[in-house]
Amino acid sequence: MVEITSNTENNIMEIVIKGEVDASSSIHLDNALESAFKASDKILVNLHKLDYISSAGLGVFIAHLQEMKEKGVKMALFGMTEKVRQVFAILGLEELLTITSTKEESLALINEA
């Protein structure tokens, strides 16, 4: 089960993902990211409460990368637990995605010119 909420402040959309993203629930993450790209070009993804993510969820982030680049959308992920960070690391996703420890660091990166 995954719960996804979002709010926008100063034109920056923050998406909060709670729970587990797997083959069954990744469609919700996909829909949330799709909506986010349409609404904002600066997106923060808060993963403090993400307990689990499988390839279906990781694939959602990767599948949207090209589109984000084309549209000039900036996205940064922050707050991963060590368990979740290790999963991103197994695939080397730190090279492809912007990942930081804190919200402040993510904010600074997406606000860069």
Added chain:
Amino acid sequence: MKHNITISCSKTNLTLIRDFVNATLSTYGINEIETHKLVLAVDEVCANLIIHANQCNTGQHLELGIDVAPGSQILFVIRDNGTVFDITKYNAPSLDEIVSSKRKGGLGLLLVKRIMDKIEFTTEKNHNICTLIKNL
């Protein structure tokens, strides 16, 4: 096998598989980070079998068995009787290919290969048998 669970082939039952692997490995004192990776690898294989070998048909079943030889290895055996789906013959795409093709699949097997030490697939009568081995 020492620890077994059988589920019907629905993606929503993947959570039962994960809870079972978590609970089983915790009784052997496998650390949390390692357990999390093993749960992920088993989840990926089961998801593939549920979706591609059994087309999410809840009338079909999938069985997972776990044997732990402390200090030596962990053996996971996944059996189902869907269509033959040999994950070891599937070439995992590179990350670049996945990004450029905007595809959402293909990462699962890459994860399984990087987490497990050995992956085998055999067919016995009407069963697919996928064996995953992690050396301790």
